[in-house]
Amino acid sequence: MxxxxxxxxxxxxxxxxxxxxxxxxxxxxxxxxxxxxxxxxxxxxxxxxxxxxxxxxxxxxxxxxxxxxxxxxLAQAADVLQRAGAIESLGRGDGPSGTVTVGCFPSLAPTVMAAAWATMAKRHPDVTLHVVSLGKDQIVDGVRTGQLDCGLAYNLQVHPELRTTAIYDTEMHAILSPDHPLAAHRVVEAGDLIDQPLILMDVSPSVEDTMAYFDACGLVPRVLTRTPNFEFIRSLVARGVGYSLFIQRPRNRMSYEGRPIVTRRLTPRPHRETATFAWRADREQSSAVRALQQVLLDAAPELAPFDSEDG
Amino acid sequence: MxxxxxxxxxxxxxxxxxxxxxxxxxxxxxxxxxxxxxxxxxxxxxxxxxxxxxxxxxxxxxxxxxxxxxxxxLAQAADVLQRAGAIESLGRGDGPSGTVTVGCFPSLAPTVMAAAWATMAKRHPDVTLHVVSLGKDQIVDGVRTGQLDCGLAYNLQVHPELRTTAIYDTEMHAILSPDHPLAAHRVVEAGDLIDQPLILMDVSPSVEDTMAYFDACGLVPRVLTRTPNFEFIRSLVARGVGYSLFIQRPRNRMSYEGRPIVTRRLTPRPHRETATFAWRADREQSSAVRALQQVLLDAAPELAPFDSEDG
Structure with a gap:
C-alpha cells in the first residue's frame, strides 16, 4: 500500500x-x-x-x-541517478564524482582513452571510469538505451539520437613495411594498391569504409585475409605480408615484434573521419561526463594521429 | 536412385x-x-x-x-577432404597445399602467428592460412567440431579430445611502469602487489588464471578495472595507472603511445604456461597442418617470451 x-x-x-x-x-x-x-x-x-x-x-x-x-x-533510472548525483555534487560543493561507463572503439582505447584515464585520475579523483571496448553500433545502441553514459568512436555525429563533440579529425591511410615498393612514395595511389595483398581490418565499420573507398575509386582490392585483430595486422604488415588501411595511427611505429611500420597518405584523399564523443541527445551531461569530454578535448592536439605538417 | x-x-x-x-x-x-x-x-x-x-x-x-x-x-567431410588432399599432394609429388583454418588466441596472433605466416608464405606458398582470433574455449570447440583445422593457445594439452605439441613454455609475470615503486625490484612479491591497483585482463582464461594465482597465495588483489583490450592495458600500465599480470610479452617494450613498460617475474613462481598447437585427437594431421606445426616449432626459440637468462 x-x-x-x-x-x-x-x-x-x-x-x-x-x-x-x-x-x-x-x-x-x-x-x-x-x-x-x-x-x-x-x-x-x-x-x-x-x-x-x-x-x-x-x-x-x-x-x-x-x-x-x-x-x-533502466532508461529512466539512469536519468534519475544522474540528476541525484548532480544534486549531491552541489551539496558537497566539490567537483564531479560517480561512475562514468564509456563505450570505446577498440583502436581508440589504447591511443586516446588511456591518456584521458590518466588525466581524469589526477584532475577528478572522485570520478570512476569504466571503459568498455565495443564496436561502433554497440556504442550507439548502448548510449541510446542508457547502458552507457557516453561513447568514443569515429563518426558518431551522424546519429540523430546522440549529441556529440568532435575530438579531432583524421583520415584513412595506408600502412606498409618500409621495404614495400610503394613505401618509397610519399603518397600512395589507390590504383597502385589493388594488385597488392590487402589485410582487411574486419571490424565494423572499418571493413565497410575500406571497401567503400576502393569502390568509389572504381577499384576492387585483392583481399589476402581479414581479421579484427589490430595488432595482428600491424605485425603481418611489418613482416611484408601485405598492406592495410587504418584510421588510427599509434605513435609507436613498431609492431609487437619490434619491426618498423610506415604510414602513407592516400590519393584520392579519403573522406575525413572524426573521433567523436557522444551522449544521449535528450539528456543533459552529468558533471562527470562533461569532465571526461573536457579532458578529451584538452588532449586532442596531442592525440590526433596526423597534424598539418605530417606527410 | x-x-x-x-x-x-x-x-x-x-x-x-x-x-x-x-x-x-x-x-x-x-x-x-x-x-x-x-x-x-x-x-x-x-x-x-x-x-x-x-x-x-x-x-x-x-x-x-x-x-x-x-x-x-561436417566432421566427416573435413576428414574426407583432408585425405583427398593428401592423395592429390602425392599425385603431384609436391609440398603441402590447401587452406588451413587455425584458431589463435588473441595475444598469440601478433606475437607468434605473424612470424609463422611470413615463414609459411616463403616455405609453403601453396598453403593458404586463415587465422581466426578466438578465445581458448572457442578454439577447443572449433577443433573438436572440425570448424578449425588446428589451434594455437595456452595449455591446450589438458584437453583429451585434442592432440597437441608444445611450442614453448612461459609464465605469468607482472607488467609495470618503470616509475612504479615495485619496478625497482628484479622479482615482485605477490604480497606487495595487492595494495596496488590491478588492471585485470578480462579474457578467459586470463582472468581466472590471475585470480587463481592470488587465491593460491591467500591474497585478494585490488581490481581497479577490467578490459579484454590487451593494448589498452599496456597503455594504462605505461601511464602508471596500475599493474597487470600477463602471460605474453611483446618484444616491443613500448605502449602505442611510445611509453616504456617493464616486465618483472613474480614470487611465488606461477605455474608454467605452455603455448600449445592442437588438432583433433582422432584425426591424422594434413601435410599443411603438419607444415604449420613445424614452422611454429622452428620459430619457437626466437618467439618464446622468456629465456633462461632472462630476469
Whole structure:
C-alpha cells in the first residue's frame, strides 16, 4: 500500500538495478558496486515488487536479461541517478564524482582513452571510469538505451539520437613495411594498391569504409585475409605480408615484434573521419561526463594521429 | 536412385559445404573460395538432396546455421577432404597445399602467428592460412567440431579430445611502469602487489588464471578495472595507472603511445604456461597442418617470451 506523498523506491535500488543491467549479471554488479550479491538481488526484488513489474529474467549462466519494461525503467533510472548525483555534487560543493561507463572503439582505447584515464585520475579523483571496448553500433545502441553514459568512436555525429563533440579529425591511410615498393612514395595511389595483398581490418565499420573507398575509386582490392585483430595486422604488415588501411595511427611505429611500420597518405584523399564523443541527445551531461569530454578535448592536439605538417 | 558402386556426392560439394559452415554464410564462403554465391548454394542443395538430410538452416542475416546432422556431416567431410588432399599432394609429388583454418588466441596472433605466416608464405606458398582470433574455449570447440583445422593457445594439452605439441613454455609475470615503486625490484612479491591497483585482463582464461594465482597465495588483489583490450592495458600500465599480470610479452617494450613498460617475474613462481598447437585427437594431421606445426616449432626459440637468462 502506497503511503501518501512518500516514495516507495530508493536511489539505492535504482543504482543496484542499473549496475546489474550494465554488468549483465548479479555477481558482476556486486563486484563493481563492492556489495554482496544478495544486496543486489534484494534491491532488484524490492524494485520489482514496489513497481509491480518484471524488470529482468535470470538466465542459466547466472546472468540477467532485461525485459521490455526493464529497459524502460533502466532508461529512466539512469536519468534519475544522474540528476541525484548532480544534486549531491552541489551539496558537497566539490567537483564531479560517480561512475562514468564509456563505450570505446577498440583502436581508440589504447591511443586516446588511456591518456584521458590518466588525466581524469589526477584532475577528478572522485570520478570512476569504466571503459568498455565495443564496436561502433554497440556504442550507439548502448548510449541510446542508457547502458552507457557516453561513447568514443569515429563518426558518431551522424546519429540523430546522440549529441556529440568532435575530438579531432583524421583520415584513412595506408600502412606498409618500409621495404614495400610503394613505401618509397610519399603518397600512395589507390590504383597502385589493388594488385597488392590487402589485410582487411574486419571490424565494423572499418571493413565497410575500406571497401567503400576502393569502390568509389572504381577499384576492387585483392583481399589476402581479414581479421579484427589490430595488432595482428600491424605485425603481418611489418613482416611484408601485405598492406592495410587504418584510421588510427599509434605513435609507436613498431609492431609487437619490434619491426618498423610506415604510414602513407592516400590519393584520392579519403573522406575525413572524426573521433567523436557522444551522449544521449535528450539528456543533459552529468558533471562527470562533461569532465571526461573536457579532458578529451584538452588532449586532442596531442592525440590526433596526423597534424598539418605530417606527410 | 543410387547407381551401383557409384558415388553420388562430390568432393566439390563437400568443400563448398565446409566453406559455408566455416564462414557462417553463403557469401562468406563464396568470397573465400573465389566462386559465385550460387555455386556454394547449389552445392549445399545438391548435397542435402543426395544425402536426404537437412544440413543447415538459412538465418535472417543471410547466414547459415548447421543442424545436428550438418555437424556430423561436417566432421566427416573435413576428414574426407583432408585425405583427398593428401592423395592429390602425392599425385603431384609436391609440398603441402590447401587452406588451413587455425584458431589463435588473441595475444598469440601478433606475437607468434605473424612470424609463422611470413615463414609459411616463403616455405609453403601453396598453403593458404586463415587465422581466426578466438578465445581458448572457442578454439577447443572449433577443433573438436572440425570448424578449425588446428589451434594455437595456452595449455591446450589438458584437453583429451585434442592432440597437441608444445611450442614453448612461459609464465605469468607482472607488467609495470618503470616509475612504479615495485619496478625497482628484479622479482615482485605477490604480497606487495595487492595494495596496488590491478588492471585485470578480462579474457578467459586470463582472468581466472590471475585470480587463481592470488587465491593460491591467500591474497585478494585490488581490481581497479577490467578490459579484454590487451593494448589498452599496456597503455594504462605505461601511464602508471596500475599493474597487470600477463602471460605474453611483446618484444616491443613500448605502449602505442611510445611509453616504456617493464616486465618483472613474480614470487611465488606461477605455474608454467605452455603455448600449445592442437588438432583433433582422432584425426591424422594434413601435410599443411603438419607444415604449420613445424614452422611454429622452428620459430619457437626466437618467439618464446622468456629465456633462461632472462630476469
Amino acid at each position: 502506497r503511503q501518501g506523498g512518500g516514495m516507495n523506491i530508493t536511489l539505492r535500488q535504482l543504482a543496484h538495478f542499473r549496475a546489474a543491467a550494465r554488468a549483465g549479471s548479479i555477481s558482476g554488479a556486486a563486484e563493481r558496486e563492492h556489495v554482496s550479491r544478495s544486496s543486489i538481488a534484494a534491491a532488484i526484488d524490492d524494485l520489482e515488487r514496489v513497481l509491480g513489474l518484471t524488470l529482468c529474467i535470470r538466465t542459466k549462466a547466472a546472468g540477467i536479461e532485461l525485459t521490455q519494461q526493464g529497459e524502460e525503467v | 543410387r547407381q551401383g558402386g557409384g558415388m553420388n556426392i562430390t568432393l566439390r560439394q563437400l568443400a563448398h559445404f565446409r566453406a559455408a559452415a566455416r564462414a557462417g554464410s553463403i557469401s562468406g564462403a563464396a568470397e573465400r573460395e573465389h566462386v559465385s554465391r550460387s555455386s556454394i548454394a547449389a552445392a549445399i542443395d545438391d548435397l542435402e538432396r543426395v544425402l536426404g538430410l537437412t544440413l543447415c538452416i538459412r538465418t535472417k542475416a543471410a547466414g547459415i546455421e548447421l543442424t545436428q546432422q550438418g555437424e556430423e556431416v
